[in-house]
Every structure is written in C-alpha cells, then in structure tokens.
Amino acid sequence: MLHTTQLYQHVPETRWPIVYSPRYNITFMGLEKLHPFDAGKWGKVINFLKEAIRRKVELEWGTEDDEYLDKVERNIQKSLQEHLPDVVVYNAGTDILEGDRLGGLSISPAGIVKRDELVFRMVRGRHVPILMVTSGGYQKRTARIIADSILNLFGLGLIGPESPSISAQNSDTPLLPPAVP
Helix, strand or coil: CCCCCCCCCCCCCHCCCCCHHHHHHHCCCCEEEEEECCHHHHHHHHHHHHHCCCCCCCCCCCEHHHHHHHHHHHHHHHHHHHCCCEEEEEECCCCCCCCCCCCCECCHHHHHHHHHHHHHHHHCCCCCCEEEECCCCCCCCCCHHHHHHHHHHHHHCCCCCCCCCCCCCCCCCCCCCCCCC
C-alpha cells in the first residue's frame, strides 16, 4: 500500500518553476513527491522538520562570536555523542553575519570561518562524510567570506583530495545509488 501524505498538492504545468523535471521528485523522511524547486511545499516541509528537531539552540538578537561559537561547538559535540550519523548535510548560512538585517546576529567574518572549521573538525574527526551547502547572507561581502572559509578548510586538510577523512571521493560506499541521474 502506498504511503499517502497531505504534503503533496497537484502543481499545474503553468505553475512549475523554471527548472523542473519529474526526475527531481524525491522522497525525504517519508514525504513523497517533494519537488526541491517547488517553493509552495517548503512551508509544510519546514513545519514537519521543526517537529523532528531534537536539539533546539536559541540565540538572542545580536549574539556575537564568542557565545555563538561556544554554542555551536558544545551542541554539535553533544549531538554527535548522542547519535553518529552516516552523513552530515551542513547548511553553512551566512545570514548570521554582522549587519544582516534578516539574520539578526552579529557574527564577524572570522567567526563564520571559525564556525565552519569547528563543524568540519568535529564531523570529520569522527570519520563522517559531510556535505556543506551555502545559504542565506544577503550582503555583497558574503561571497568573499565563503571563499575564505573554503580556502581555510582546504589549507587545514579538512577538504580536498588529500583529506584523510572519509569523503565522497574516497569512500567505498557511494552516497547515491548508481541509477540516480
């Protein structure tokens, strides 16, 4: 019997996003027919995912580097002790940058680079593959900060072809089945 969900709603062809293909249909946490480019469903997905959060960390408006980095380190460490995942998808948003009116935090460019380093050190230190995606951040300088962070991770050997930790490039276990286009 097929799993039914209230998440999926018919999307007429006239409302399809610019980039769409039925091949993009994915199943995620039991949610069927979730189209990554279909913004109309994301509100329901976010509400569903909020219920799945086990470690909620709240930050006050204007939180600065020291408090933020302490909470990141402490909570990632506890999360990895509670459950060692098969893979980590790390959303490395930069809307936390000082001056970003949407993010509301006051994290310096160096704090963002340090945050990414902390996350990679803790996750890679446990030999867990990590996929970093960038998001948020609506200031012109965020591209430079992201580049600086990636260069820092590469310079530390936390990413790149010579990285000693498990990665998609050198793992014996593929992250996706070969049939995925």
